[in-house]
Amino acid sequence: MILSALASLSLALLLGGMAFFAAVVAPLVFTRLPPEWAGRFIRQLFPVYYLWLIATAGIAALALAPGRPVDALAMALVAALTIWLRQGLMPRINRLSDAAQAGDAAAKPRFDRAHRLSVLLNFAQLVLAAAVLLRGVDPLS
Template sequence: MLDTLQLVLLSVIFGGMVTFQILFAPLVFIKLSIDTARPFIRAFFPFYYLYFSIFSFAYLIVCLLEGDGIQAIIAGVALVGFLISRQILMPMANAASDNNQKSKFDLLHRGTVVINTLQLVAFFSALVLV
């Protein structure tokens, strides 16, 4: 039973992240004006990080109960990445944007993108391992 729950949680995380990167984010900036897209994305990201933090935490718990150490490490590291992005990098990026500090914003934004990409690769690897 736990192995099925583990696979479902992993699939929801990976599928959600892929959907966001390939479909949702590009469409927001293609279909909405920049004046609408920016505040929308800014309001969306706290929920994105919270959602995936909760699912990563649930995945971590199931992996620990299953005794699956590699999967637990992937879940735990990803969870930390979501929390760092939500609680530290995103507020700093928003402040940089508000203060017209473009290079600082670009660096912080790039940091969240790198973290998110590494998480996606890690979750893909976890799917391959299951």
């Protein structure tokens, strides 16, 4: 019972954080701040955002492991992918953005591809977290 509640809470916090960032934070930052400030702010925010995802997905994975091992594996995958996004892809995106702003014409399409990949992977993580959360909802209760 306690693990189930912990899993549900972690999943809700994971999903809520992802949805809030995508629907509220990112659009506000890029519509309300000058472009040079928006980029700097987002660069500071993303590492914290990714730590939130790693922590909540990791806790959910541990809480789900005894009773729902497939769902636990899915959340462990979300956490592991987020580690790669934070430590691998995000620094690459930042370097490409800097190069594009410095006038490197070849960096812009590479930045666009890397950014699209990060958005796609983040969306896939959101869908996976929602599916795991909904699988745990008992329709008869």
